[in-house]
Amino acid sequence: MNIYCWEGYNQKKFIEDFPYKINLRNFISDFQVANQIKNKKINCDVININNAFIRDYLWKKNLIKELDYSKYYDHISFFLKNFKYLSKWTLSYNKKKVIGIGQRFGNLNFVINSNLIKKNTSELEGYNLIIENKNKFGILLFEDFNIMQIALSGGINPFKKLNDKEISSFTNNCQLWFENAKLISNNYLKLNKLLIKKQIRFYLTGGTYTCSTARREGNYNIMSIIPKKKINKLKQGLIFTEITSVLKNSKVNAEKYLDFILTEQKSYEIAMSKYTCNPVLQMGNPKILNRFSKSDLEIIQFDNLDDSKFHSFEYQIIPNYKKLLGIFKKTLSLYTHKII
Numbered sequence: 001m002n003i004y005c006w007e008g009y010n011q012k013k014f015i016e017d018f019p020y021k022i023n024l025r026n027f028i029s030d031f032q033v034a035n036q037i038k039n040k041k042i043n044c045d046v047i048n049i050n051n052a053f054i055r056d057y058l059w060k061k062n063l064i065k066e067l068d069y070s071k072y073y074d075h076i077s078f079f080l081k082n083f084k085y086l087s088k089w090t091l092s093y094n095k096k097k098v099i100g101i102g103q104r105f106g107n108l109n110f111v112i113n114s115n116l117i118k119k120n121t122s123e124l125e126g127y128n129l130i131i132e133n134k135n136k137f138g139i140l141l142f143e144d145f146n147i148m149q150i151a152l153s154g155g156i157n158p159f160k161k162l163n164d165k166e167i168s169s170f171t172n173n174c175q176l177w178f179e180n181a182k183l184i185s186n187n188y189l190k191l192n193k194l195l196i197k198k199q200i201r202f203y204l205t206g207g208t209y210t211c212s213t214a215r216r217e218g219n220y221n222i223m224s225i226i227p228k229k230k231i232n233k234l235k236q237g238l239i240f241t242e243i244t245s246v247l248k249n250s251k252v253n254a255e256k257y258l259d260f261i262l263t264e265q266k267s268y269e270i271a272m273s274k275y276t277c278n279p280v281l282q283m284g285n286p287k288i289l290n291r292f293s294k295s296d297l298e299i300i301q302f303d304n305l306d307d308s309k310f311h312s313f314e315y316q317i318i319p320n321y322k323k324l325l326g327i328f329k330k331t332l333s334l335y336t337h338k339i340i
Contacts, residue, residue: 001252004033005048006242008104008209008273009261018260028186029144031321034058037247045250046257051089051241052317054100058245059092065246067098067255075101075262078285082309086241086281100245101258104209104270104278106300107226107308108145108238111188111206113195114221122202126227126236127153129202134180138194138203141186141332145205147324148238150174152313155232158324159316167320171327178335185340189213189275195222208301212277215299226307237312241281264288272296279305 001022003009010024027033034053036042038061047058058064076087083105088095090102110129112122122129130137130153139146151158154173156166178184182200185191188210191203195211196219207224214222227236244261246254260266267282268291279300283289297303318324 001045001254001257002043003046003048003257004037004042004044005046005244006050006104008270008276008278009048011269011273011275014266014269014273017266018257020256022257028142031144031318031325037063044247045252045254046244046246048242048244050315051086051102051243052315054243054245055089055092056317059099063248064099065248065250065254066092067100067246067258069096069098072098072101072258075282078288079281080279080284080305082306083281084284085309086314089241089243100243101262102241102243102281103261103267104280105239105241105308106208106278107224107312108142108205108207108210108240109149109227109236109312110202110204110225111140111191111195111211112202112223112225113198113200114223116198116201119223119225122225123228126229127231130177130180133201135182136201137181138191138200139177139181139184140188140191140203140206140210141184142205143325143328144318144321145238147318147321147328148313148315149205150177150328151324152234152236152238153177153231155234157234158318158320159313161319162323167323167327170324171331174327174331178331178338181335181338183340184332184335184338190340192219192222209276209278212299213275215301216277220298224301224304226311228307228311235311235313237308238315239308239312240315264291268292271300 003024030050030053090100148158150173154169192214194200211222267280267288271280277300
């Protein structure tokens with residue numbers, strides 16, 4: 001069974017109990033792996049990918065297998081109450097077909113050292129911090145999410161087709177990000193260490209799961225925050241939901257893997273994986289929620305989850321992705337001296 005997934009599902013502890021042979025491959029760009037599936041460049045039975053790329057892309061292209069409604073629809077009933085609205089991403093547009101299961105979710109915005117920048121201050125200042133803290137912050141390279149945030153921080157909605165003026169504004173804002181950053185890295189563990197050592201004050205794009213390793217070590221001053229001030233009437237937060245689906249051309253009984261990851265123990269294990277901790281939607285089930293210790297809940301900032309609902313855009317497909325990615329990469333190429 002070939003599975004493509006985000007980091008965490010590939011941990012040895014998580015998969016060692018699965019009774020069938022599986023090959024897992026990680027990726028960090030939903031857009032790229034979705035296109036590889038569409039163009040038949042990879043052999044994939046199960047895909048774990050951010051929400052929009054199931055319903056709004058792969059399902060539309062008739063590449064996702066419909067699941068047994070009577071068996072899988074009920075998993076929605078155990079979603080956390082305030083996040084049941086995210087169940088729409090597991091269903092077809094008419095809500096009559098189940099096309100995947102939702103599990104991990106969370107925000108990707110800012111990670112701060114609250115000893116250097118107060119939580120309330122950072123939430124209210126939002127992206128003004130980029131201007132106010134020149135050479136005092138880092139950029140975590142997650143291209144898809146970076147592009148979304150660069151647009152939003154400039155008052156541009158990346159989830160609609162952009163005009164020339166908006167493209168130009170995105171370009172200028174991209175330049176501002178890289179010009180003002182002290183350093184750039186694709187390794188959130190490095191950035192967490194720099195935060196702890198007070199060598200940077202915050203980094204973006206980051207969230208609950210990128211700072212969870214630092215919090216697991218007791219560094220609760222390292223935390224994810226969501227900007228609460230709108231820019232051009234646009235929310236500034238981003239919330240993602242990972243959906244796990246079976247590819248239509250799969251020749252194996254891939255639903256067995258879905259059943260496996262939905263068990264109480266595996267729902268807990270994927271939430272509290274070694275390097276990336278995230279809340280899971282199944283925490284609405286008291287039996288699963290009770291598996292989390294007080295420390296676990298502190299690590300994933302469980303008490304702050306509702307901020308994600310009220311101050312965030314849901315992860316969506318970017319119509320101008322190729323254009324914006326080209327601008328992003330061209331701008332980044334001018335600042336390679338900042339990469340660590």
